[in-house]
Amino acid sequence: MAHPSIVILTGAGISAESGLGTFRDEGGLWAQHRIEDVATPEAFARNPQLVVDFYNTRRAQAHDATPNAGHTALARLQAEYDGDVLLVTQNVDSLHEKAGSRDVVHMHGQLDSALCGACSHRWSAPLKMTVGEACPRCSEPTARPDIVWFGEMPYHMDRIEDALSKADIFAAIGTSGNVYPAAGFVQMASYVGARTVEMNLDPSETVALFEETRPGKASVTVPAWVEDILGQ
Template sequence: MTHPSIVILTGAGISAESGLGTFRDEGGLWAQHRIEDVATPEGFARNPSLVVEFYNTRRAQAHDAVPNAGHTALARLQREHKGEVLLVTQNVDGLHEKAGSTDVVHMHGALNSALCSTCDHRWAAPLEMQVGEACPNCAAPTARPDIVWFGEMPYHMDRIEAALMQADIFVAIGTSGNVYPAAGFVQMARHVGAHTVEMNLDPSETVALFEDTRPGKASITVPAWVDDILDS
């Protein structure tokens, strides 16, 4: 297989070494709030000020964060691999782009984007959003963070599924394996005969479905794997 087609899924684990907490970090931002209050449409309807401030804090953290060796290795792979490399992320922090990756598929949205609940227009979010901000397209005061909340459909699923159907290699990095539909990507890849690789600090919920598992920090495992691909 000279130039394999690769689909990569990244989750919060790849950004943890850049100082951005995961759902499971004790004492972190997520530990201070219930998911139902800050990451659902119902929570936003109940208390938009709480939700907007929560994402303002996350946006400020992401703005100051620096990509780590895992991010930069994936950017290198996109630049140097002669086959297709589709980088899909559950992360909203923008660190892949900071590291130099292009055409990143943000299935859960992005902190640097705002969305109009009325007309679905998107625009660059200010560092601090305000409740009731007006949409620059339709003027409705219905701006919200452009984040896919629990209960909402992830973005770009058609493109992701089409790529998985053509994949020679599927890699999951820093994902828990318990949030669908992303947790089902490995099964789709296996169905078409793709080689499957998991790189995670701890085994995911779906680790048994992967042929190749590489435990450890993403800053170590990802560059080593990228070297293997580019040297093969």
């Protein structure tokens, strides 16, 4: 008998326990800036230095962060589960990879990647990017953080939607449920009959759409859920 196909979506809540701030944190990095000033294409065109400095700070924080038990449990699930497990993240850190996860789908980009605004070439970002960095392929001075800003299309949507259309289990971990298209994934999974579970410190905006909820810290709820899956 085939093992159920699993799609997992992670959000800022799973990395918060590793010290990486979320939009909602008071006094954190996001609280010091308006989204319109640091997380849109227009902001980068208007004040590239501010945007580059902002992501340099985020990159340094992510570089120093350590995966927690939630990340480690998901890496274990990928390694030990006999069926398909697609791990999709809204996070731009690489904590899943640090924990040992493979083939992580970063729908909002990655802090440790740079993108050429002219030819779309990608390469490993230095810890500190500078405005006007040249692309190593086309030499245009159009490097930018490889981040999906507000108003831009998330990456890998075809692959994500295909996996959701075949999912038997869908889990959302540490997500707010108010950023689309990710907030609509539970509806897509439910439509094809997948079992759905939310693991969150606080209920998300879409909590009513899930069959099961497991409130609490990701470092506690995720390992317990993974044990349940592997024990079935």
